[in-house]
Amino acid sequence: MNIKPRKRFGQHWLKSQIALENIITAAHLKREDRVLEIGPGTGILTERLLPLVDRVLAVEIDRELCEFLRNKFANFPNFLLVEGDFLAQDLSSLLIENTSFLEYNKVVANIPYYITSPIIEKLLGTISKPSPKQLESIVLLIQKEVAERLVAKPGNKNYGALTLKVKYLADCEIVCKVPAKAFYPPPKVDSVVVKITPRKIDNPPRNPSFLERIIIMGFAGRRKMLRNNLKALVSPEFLAEILADFNINPQARAEDLDLPDWIALANALWDNRVELERSGFRD
Numbered sequence: 001m002n003i004k005p006r007k008r009f010g011q012h013w014l015k016s017q018i019a020l021e022n023i024i025t026a027a028h029l030k031r032e033d034r035v036l037e038i039g040p041g042t043g044i045l046t047e048r049l050l051p052l053v054d055r056v057l058a059v060e061i062d063r064e065l066c067e068f069l070r071n072k073f074a075n076f077p078n079f080l081l082v083e084g085d086f087l088a089q090d091l092s093s094l095l096i097e098n099t100s101f102l103e104y105n106k107v108v109a110n111i112p113y114y115i116t117s118p119i120i121e122k123l124l125g126t127i128s129k130p131s132p133k134q135l136e137s138i139v140l141l142i143q144k145e146v147a148e149r150l151v152a153k154p155g156n157k158n159y160g161a162l163t164l165k166v167k168y169l170a171d172c173e174i175v176c177k178v179p180a181k182a183f184y185p186p187p188k189v190d191s192v193v194v195k196i197t198p199r200k201i202d203n204p205p206r207n208p209s210f211l212e213r214i215i216i217m218g219f220a221g222r223r224k225m226l227r228n229n230l231k232a233l234v235s236p237e238f239l240a241e242i243l244a245d246f247n248i249n250p251q252a253r254a255e256d257l258d259l260p261d262w263i264a265l266a267n268a269l270w271d272n273r274v275e276l277e278r279s280g281f282r283d
Helices: 017-027 044-049 063-072 096-103 113-124 144-151 161-169 208-218 236-245 259-270 273-278
Strands: 034-038 055-060 079-083 106-110 137-143 170-178 191-198
Touching: 017 044, 017 106, 017 137, 017 170, 017 191, 034 044, 034 096, 044 055, 044 106, 055 063, 055 096, 063 079, 113 137, 113 144, 113 161, 113 191, 137 144, 137 170, 144 161, 144 170, 144 191, 161 170, 161 208, 161 259, 208 259, 236 259, 259 273
Parallel strands: 034 055, 034 106, 055 079, 106 137
Antiparallel strands: 137 191, 170 191
């Protein structure tokens, strides 16, 4: 190919057939599926996807690779390539003449590790603004450390704001590990395949934006107790009373609360906005 991986794009090209098979298996692909692939690279995963699904929409930022991919898959009418940065793209405005490719129901990709969180947020949305597009599943090859944050349980050192933001919108599981030797060039970190399954929000808080706000505030200082991290919002004494009402240790840290605890706390605080306003809170 005479094309070298570019560091500025975080390119590590997958070459392992075992890893590819695990990705395909995790995606549970059906003939009618329409797949979005972010960062197809040399097209090794694309090549496996095309015969299995109805359509593949690929977004690639590297101009040289785009030229290579267009030539490689020129004879596949179910392949469409968009050149550009996925995070900066408004695909709906670009695909006016190919709107059927916008109807993707699954995402399958080996993404650049340095933009994993922004990509997940663009696909899922946020607590305050969930994505209107309900995907069936998202299968990604990502850095092991990020995956461990996605699936972490309360009390674990990896448990944090990212865990809760994703858990609010989807279920997440680690499928398998992928060794560094499975890539060219080998990354300096371990990798895993992760499956994210978006789901309906069964028990939304009364104010999702407020929930998002207190989660961010709560994890601002991991070593501090929650009542100290939220003291700019509510007095420690009042917060301790609310935590006690839910049988939560008044000395709890943010990492000790599971998602239902956070929703209950957000609702209780929201219902006592008079107390919040005394601390200078403004909606």
